[in-house]
Amino acid sequence: MINRAKNVQNFIDKVEAETFDITGEEAIEKSICISCKAKVDLTGTEEIDQREYQISQLCPVCFDAACDEEQWPEGPDRLEDTF
Ligand SMILES: [Zn+2]
DSSP: HHHHHHHHHHHHHHHHHHHSOOOHHHHHHHOTTTTTTOOOOOOOOOOHHHHHHHHHOOOHHHHHHHHHHHOOOOGGGGGGGOO
């Protein structure tokens, strides 16, 4: 189970690195948005915003864009192109 979780994390890192040039871990380390690379300042924000960033590493602008399905015309299938 541990190896499986590690493989999943490696996969996520790989997809993130190929899609965004950096991994989510690096984005959090630098406090930047993984997509637009803008500085993400969570000072004084709601806890839910901070949790959202920890999960998605997206700034609020990119998060809203990512949630807008029209921004993702190819849908989830695009991940399969990685292999
Ligand atoms: Zn952004």
